[in-house]
Amino acid sequence: MSVLRTEARRTIAPWLLFVLLAVGLGFFFLFSGPWWKDADAWNLQWTPSILWSRYLLSLLWPIIVCAAAIQGMRDRRSGMDELLATTPLPVARRTAKVGLVIGLSAVVGYLVIVAVGLGQVIANDGMFTFTWVLPLLVGVASVVAGAAVGLAVGRLLPHPLTAPAAGVVALVVGVLLQVAGERGSAVQQTVPNRIALLSPAGAQPRSAFVDPVLSVSIGQLCWLLGLAATGFLVLATRRWFAVLPAVVGLAVAIPIFPAAAADNFVDNPSAAAPVCEGPVCVTTLHAEWLSTVAGPGKDALALLAKLPSAPTRIVETTTPVNISHGPGDPSTLVVRRDDYALRDVSGHDLEYELLAIAPYCSGPPTGTQASYIIAAWLLGDPGAPPHADVYGAWLTTPMHDVGAQLRALPASEQFARVSAAYQAEQTCSGDPYALLTGATR
Known part of the structure; x- marks a missing residue:
């Protein structure tokens, strides 16, 4: 030494x-x-x-x-x-x-x-x-x-x-x-x-x-x-x-x-194994998150049930953030625990973000302008979403303008537009935002 x-x-x-x-x-x-x-x-x-x-x-x-x-x-x-x-x-x-x-x-x-x-x-x-x-x-x-x-x-x-x-x-x-x-x-x-x-x-x-x-x-x-x-x-x-x-x-x-x-x-099967509470499932890696997401998740599924081909369960994905996908199973709302929109949110804010999650069209689950407008409509216009300060005018302006136009329509027309936009997101076809504004019939 x-x-x-x-x-x-x-x-x-x-x-x-x-x-x-x-x-x-x-x-x-x-x-x-x-x-x-x-x-x-x-x-x-x-x-x-x-x-x-x-x-x-x-x-x-x-x-x-x-x-x-x-x-x-x-x-x-x-x-x-x-x-x-x-x-x-x-x-x-x-x-x-x-x-x-x-x-x-x-x-x-x-x-x-x-x-x-x-x-x-x-x-x-x-x-x-x-x-x-x-x-x-x-x-x-x-x-x-x-x-x-x-x-x-x-x-x-x-x-x-x-x-x-x-x-x-x-x-x-x-x-x-x-x-x-x-x-x-x-x-x-x-x-x-x-x-x-x-x-x-x-x-x-x-x-x-x-x-x-x-x-x-x-x-x-x-x-x-x-x-x-x-x-x-x-x-x-x-x-x-x-x-x-x-x-x-x-x-x-x-x-x-x-x-x-x-x-x-x-x-790694041990990390990806599902842990469920009713229709809401997360991975074993994020098992502690289940108590946070289960309640808002069930509430979100209940609101989405108003729409055609609505999801009946919520499942956490193990897909990396850089992998793209096409349309998936419409009966499943796919979430990613580490998605920025879902991180460190709970209660009503988490329910809002779950409603605004778009299907796997061009990438991992995320919110779009159209999906946030749909979420606000389902919640009865609850105001600005949780991360409005981050998204800025890109999100808040169309939510205010299109949301006001949508609520001014007859209830049947509102439902028709929202249903068409949601189905367009599910099938990764058409323009959901244009369907909400009536620019596409």
Whole structure:
């Protein structure tokens, strides 16, 4: 331990630890990232918290590589290479101490960031599963691999430009592979999924209802451990056989990786299992929300029963926010707990928002101008909706004008227009707003 303490004082390890914590915790706290507060946020669920920490490696990995490269060229840059070669202490033992100190510093920095996130998850009573363990091991292996690669590059190329060049290359390659792993990205169409999964950083988590496929985590673990072993062998021996662990890790990982990005994740049935109170069902992940939504949900269903093809139940969806859909089952009102309109609202406001949820036409459940006008009509013109201050004139002006025109009509005409508009929303055809105003007959 005394040798390690001495080596730590002689190396860049303390500064590496400081920079990792400053960048990592600064990203999550100073910049409020991740920028949404859904169940897949850094501080609300176990597995997403680990995946966000892995996502952060897109910034941390280049820092680790750069710092390790500076340390790796210490002997050559100090002019002591020939002197140290005459000592009886083998190169492998001497470099092992440096590698251990730098690797330990990087791992400690990463684990502190992970621990801060998981501490908040525990404080928020996030749903516990063991699916976070393998992604955590992959993240640690990635950090160790970054330290090993940086040390090896610094030892092989002891030039003043080596460290910054290695950091830039690590950043560019890491970001490109990370973006290639994002479903729907332009880079994904050109980079095979099996190559994208070699990224030291993870893709951005999109849902708390899915977990990484076991083959993805195992393949990444094999690849990163092989890369780490190669880096340390190059540091200690500089012999050709040092590349064998990375080659073996690559040979194991590539065949077991999924061919398509859509297969990188698998549904978590325990998180998505329904919990119901009468016709209102939420997921197990959001079981505590049932007591809030059950009453307003039943009231909303009772009001909607006035309309043709009205829904008879409310079900929480597990579909990520970036997935689009067409018309669904008209008997089911689909809600998304983490939707902005439903977050932190209850009672009458929640009933209002449930009535204003449009079907899955162009995306996840959300409110439109027409759907808010229909909701106000069903409630007997209750005034401005809960988030009127956010939507502004885009919503309040048509609600006031069209709502007044609608209420001035005979009751039968009001019912006909509202029914036609609601059916247009259900079938994703026609213009519900135009049907409410009478512009379309």
